[in-house]
Amino acid sequence: MHSTDPKLILISLLVELGVAAAVASSLARAWRFKRLLLRKSRSGADTLLLLALMIFPLVLGVWVRVRVPNFLAADISFEATVIAALILGTGPGMLGGMALALPALAHGEWLALPLNLLVAAIFGAFRRFVDEEDIWLFTPLIDLSIYRWVRRNVRRPHLDRQIMLLALIMVVEFGLTIVAHFYPKYFFELHSDSWAIELLICACAPVVVGIPLKIWNAVRIEQKLEEQGRLLLEARLDALQRQINPHFLFNTLNSISSLIRSRPELAREMIVKLSNILRALLRDREAFVPLEEELAFTDDYLDIEVVRFGEKLRVVKEIAPDTLHLVVPSMLLQPLIENSIKHGLEPRIRGGTVTLRSRLVGGKLLLEVEDDGVGIEPGRDIPSPTSGLVREGFGIGMSNVRERMQVLYGENARVEMVSRPGRGTKVSLLMPLDEQEMILMETPQ
Numbered sequence: 291m292h293s294t295d296p297k298l299i300l301i302s303l304l305v306e307l308g309v310a311a312a313v314a315s316s317l318a319r320a321w322r323f324k325r326l327l328l329r330k331s332r333s334g335a336d337t338l339l340l341l342a343l344m345i346f347p348l349v350l351g352v353w354v355r356v357r358v359p360n361f362l363a364a365d366i367s368f369e370a371t372v373i374a375a376l377i378l379g380t381g382p383g384m385l386g387g388m389a390l391a392l393p394a395l396a397h398g399e400w401l402a403l404p405l406n407l408l409v410a411a412i413f414g415a416f417r418r419f420v421d422e423e424d425i426w427l428f429t430p431l432i433d434l435s436i437y438r439w440v441r442r443n444v445r446r447p448h449l450d451r452q453i454m455l456l457a458l459i460m461v462v463e464f465g466l467t468i469v470a471h472f473y474p475k476y477f478f479e480l481h482s483d484s485w486a487i488e489l490l491i492c493a494c495a496p497v498v499v500g501i502p503l504k505i506w507n508a509v510r511i512e513q514k515l516e517e518q519g520r521l522l523l524e525a526r527l528d529a530l531q532r533q534i535n536p537h538f539l540f541n542t543l544n545s546i547s548s549l550i551r552s553r554p555e556l557a558r559e560m561i562v563k564l565s566n567i568l569r570a571l572l573r574d575r576e577a578f579v580p581l582e583e584e585l586a587f588t589d590d591y592l593d594i595e596v597v598r599f600g601e602k603l604r605v606v607k608e609i610a611p612d613t614l615h616l617v618v619p620s621m622l623l624q625p626l627i628e629n630s631i632k633h634g635l636e637p638r639i640r641g642g643t644v645t646l647r648s649r650l651v652g653g654k655l656l657l658e659v660e661d662d663g664v665g666i667e668p669g670r671d672i673p674s675p676t677s678g679l680v681r682e683g684f685g686i687g688m689s690n691v692r693e694r695m696q697v698l699y700g701e702n703a704r705v706e707m708v709s710r711p712g713r714g715t716k717v718s719l720l721m722p723l724d725e726q727e728m729i730l731m732e733t734p735q
Contacts, residue, residue: 318509625691
């Protein structure tokens with residue numbers, strides 16, 4: 291009946307498109323399928339699992355076609371074999387073709403298995419002939435593909451592999467319809483005595499193949515964009531955390547040169563501490579480090595500054611012991627301390643004190659850097675906690691810290707600056723704790 295009824299064939303072709311789109315979309319939302327599909331190199335077990343996820347729903351479709359009269363569109367075994375061979379290769383494509391042929395073999399359609407294996411061999415060979423991107427860029431919009439091919443070849447004639455794939459699918463589909471026409475009991479494929487319907491069947495096949503490729507390629511592109519965004523974020527954070535004021539290096543080297551003759555031991559100690567700072571800046575660092583390690587880095591910086599300023603600079607630490615193991619963005623405190631010394635204490639003749647504090651507040655970590663320096667001059671605007679902007683004259687310290695906090699935590703963090711002219715400035719950083727840290731803190735010791 292299905293070989294001569296045009297209405298049934300047309301309805302079946304439309305439903306085939308829906309089946310292909312539904313299965314491809316469902317798989318694209320599955321985390322395991324996406325992970326296996328996007329993996330650059332797969333083990334044999336990964337390939338088999340990906341093939342099973344891809345083929346199993348369509349094997350059920352062949353079984354439904356065999357069991358349910360006149361429900362022909364559930365069987366897209368040809369297109370599924372083509373997709374498996376194009377994406378995974380000849381061997382997996384043949385395994386998929388064999389799986390798709392099992393319900394048909396049980397129904398007495400003996401030609402299903404050899405023809406599925408032949409299809410897998412043809413398109414597996416085509417896969418070796420082209421680049422991977424040529425397959426993923428294959429579009430189900432046949433008229434658009436032909437239009438682009440004509441335009442490209444008018445300007446510069448060349449062999450277009452996507453058009454080759456389009457033609458190959460249609461030619462193989464036409465061959466299968468001929469087999470189904472002469473051996474309807476031993477092989478199933480939609481076919482018709484009308485040449486117009488037959489042409490439509492052949493034209494529909496590449497669309498059914500192209501729909502899953504188009505959907506899964508969108509997933510690939512999205513993954514690539516996310517990966518590029520992640521790499522850009524890492525580069526941005528790396529650039530921010532490696533920033534160091536050149537004036538600090540210049541002043542430190544000047545201080546070392548003046549101490550070489552008078553106090554050589556102290557000069558050597560400063561060189562060691564400066565080398566520790568530069569080593570930390572130049573080596574590959576994690577985005578997060580324990581607060582204890584971050585404080586050790588700032589100690590080297592402060593020790594150098596204490597030598598430079600002498601008794602004019604005092605350092606006070608009020609660090610809660612239960613915060614030392616908590617992770618914080620690396621090199622977060624040094625820019626704030628540098629700001630306090632440069633803009634708060636250095637202009638003050640008698641110097642002053644830099645105070646570092648840490649404590650837990652409402653399940654979040656609060657870090658504070660406070661100085662009793664000159665503060666911000668009257669009439670100068672203090673950056674708002676949500677503006678993300680720092681007015682000229684505050685240096686790169688606040689802008690650096692605010693941008694890193696925004697990148698790492700988004701709206702879950704808060705950066706505040708409070709300044710009183712002539713009495714000092716305090717910068718507060720409030721950041722969420724990692725879930726694992728919360729568990730460790732709540733676990734009885």
